[in-house]
Amino acid sequence: MTAPTGAAAAQKPVVEKVQVGVTDYSDILARYGSPARNQLHADGSRTVTYAWTKTRIRPVTFVPLLNLVGGGGKTRINAQTLTFGPDGKLVSLTADDAKVECVIWSGCSGASPD
Structure with missing residues (x-):
């Protein structure tokens, strides 16, 4: 099994572990792939982006007919x-966090992260 890279490796916030003017690109590659x-x-x-999604x-949703309302x-x-x-x-470092909720028949809407 290989070590996770990109999205999988960055699931711990990068923002808490870096310092402007101190951390360099090779440090980030070594830590997060x-x-x-x-x-x-x-x-x-250079500008790099680590991104990932988590869906629940x-x-x-898997119950016939009930899935239409819930x-x-x-x-x-x-x-x-x-x-x-x-x-x-x-x-510089920018961190974005967003939530999207989808319901059958009423579509999707964005929400502020909690």
């Missing part, structure tokens, strides 16, 4: 974007 997105900019700076389906689920979406300067040191 390959990011879900990796952008190299013309000036040598309501059990009633079926659906909730999804939590997390993303952490880190920007590194040309020297490889962390310049």
